[in-house]
Amino acid sequence: MTEKKKSSSKEKIRQFLLANIGRVIKSHELQAAADGAVQYSRRLRELREQEGWKILTHNDSLELKPGEYLLTEAPSGTLDLAFVRGLSSKLRAEVLDRNGFTCQMCGLTPGDIDPGTRRKVRLHIGHIKDKSLGGKDELSNLRSLCSTCNQGAKNITAEKPTAIWLLSQIRRAGQDEQRAVYNWLRGRFGG
Known part of the structure; x- marks a missing residue:
């Protein structure tokens, strides 16, 4: 007796997006497509950031409202290794040290309370020119950003x-x- 393998929530979201290219999709539709998985937004970010899918949000397009997403085109079918490869610990440390362990957009530091979310600030490494726009994983194109600024900065940040x-x-x-x-x-x- 063969057992049918269950699809992951990421795979279900992938298939749903591919069936809806060019159509604005609401967050509740994605969650339903993922059989109610609460981590659907994380899976979307993985598709965007790790696999290079062109999924727009309200941060990328004025036509979209919060909780709306748009896959503009089918992915190429080949995995772009530039999106898969992560930053080395050494490069992360260099960026944080150079930036004084401070968010380069709002000035908050780890442990500060973010006035917008009322949570402790965590720093991430963000690209000045986004990878989806041709930016590279090199010191001159990286900066430290808090979670809030990093989410809002995706694909719309200007040069320093x-x-x-x-x-x-x-x-x-x-x-x-x-x-x-x-x-x-x-x-x-x-x-």
Whole structure:
């Protein structure tokens, strides 16, 4: 007697997306396709980040609302090894050390309480130019980001601002904002 192998939730989501290319899909549909699995969003991220699937979210497209997803095209059928290979521990440590163990978008550090989620901050390594847009896993293209900023930054982040641009923004700000920047910099670098 042969036993039929049960499909994983990731495989069920994969098949559901392939059957719905070009159609906006809501999160409850994905969860239902995965037989109620609560980790469906993690499986989506794996398809995007590890396998290079072009699945858009509200972070990528203004036409999509939170909880809506869109697979724009069928994957190539071959696994892109650039998406599978993870960062080495050494490279992760270099990025975190260079960035002062601080989120490069909001300035929070591990252990701080994220005001948006009220959870302790965890840092991740994010790409300045996303891998799906041709970015590389190299020190110059990586930065430390908290969970919140990393989720929001996917595929829409701009290049790192220049010192001249940052200074021009600070000069345009009011004294209260300039004082806040000064205090933050003094706290971060001492003095």
